[in-house]
Amino acid sequence: MTTNEKTAETPGAAPxxxxxxxxxxxxxxxxxxxxxxxxxxxxxxxRFENGQSNPTYLLGAGDRRFVLRKQPDGPLLxxxxxxxxxxxxxxxxxxxxxxxxxALTGSDDREIIGTAFYLMxxxxxxxxxxxxxxxxxxxxxxxxxxxMITTLARLHQIDTAALxxxxxxxxxxxxxxxxxxxxxxxxxxxxxxxxxxxxxx
Numbered sequence: 660m661t662t663n664e665k666t667a668e669t670p671g672a673a674p675x676x677x678x679x680x681x682x683x684x685x686x687x688x689x690x691x692x693x694x695x696x697x698x699x700x701x702x703x704x705x706r707f708e709n710g711q712s713n714p715t716y717l718l719g720a721g722d723r724r725f726v727l728r729k730q731p732d733g734p735l736l737x738x739x740x741x742x743x744x745x746x747x748x749x750x751x752x753x754x755x756x757x758x759x760x761x762a763l764t765g766s767d768d769r770e771i772i773g774t775a776f777y778l779m780x781x782x783x784x785x786x787x788x789x790x791x792x793x794x795x796x797x798x799x800x801x802x803x804x805x806x807m808i809t810t811l812a813r814l815h816q817i818d819t820a821a822l823x824x825x826x827x828x829x830x831x832x833x834x835x836x837x838x839x840x841x842x843x844x845x846x847x848x849x850x851x852x853x854x855x856x857x858x859x860x
């Protein structure tokens with residue numbers, strides 16, 4: 660088994676050791692109960708380096724591959740890193756036929772791996788960290804950009820009623836709600852008073 664035991668950082672706190680390796684047996688037991696794993700040993704193949712707002716891992720069991728996304732270890736702000744909501748959205752998008760990885764299961768039981776998490780299928784593909792796609796030729800870049808636009812357009816055509824089981828419903832005042840959420844997050848995590856927040860939010 661190979662692991663990348665990086666630490667999750669919480670402002671004002673000491674680094675936290677990655678607890679997933681030590682909780683792998685409990686995760687495997689849970690997956691067996693859910694019917695997505697047999698007696699084949701489960702192992703951590705690697706931790707993805709990008710997109711680490713929520714730690715993400717590639718797991719293996721024989722020829723099968725799974726992706727696990729979890730909350731960071733340690734104290735979290737209210738509603739932060741809501742991976743269960745993310746799981747629900749991906750699950751419901753998949754049911755509409757939208758091209759997403761198949762959502763397998765999720766749990767907010769902290770007794771399993773220490774945080775809420777979910778599992779989905781692993782899809783082989785290329786990851787480009789440079790949005791300019793400088794390593795590709797003009798034709799390949801055009802094909803990828805066209806695919807992005809087509810996929811986004813398809814996403815916007817989905818009736819939000821189809822996502823209601825995941826808690827997604829049409830609501831007004833998007834900007835106002837965002838300001839309220841981020842103002843609350845700032846106040847909950849600030850270490851010194853700053854009256855300027857009252858001016859901007």
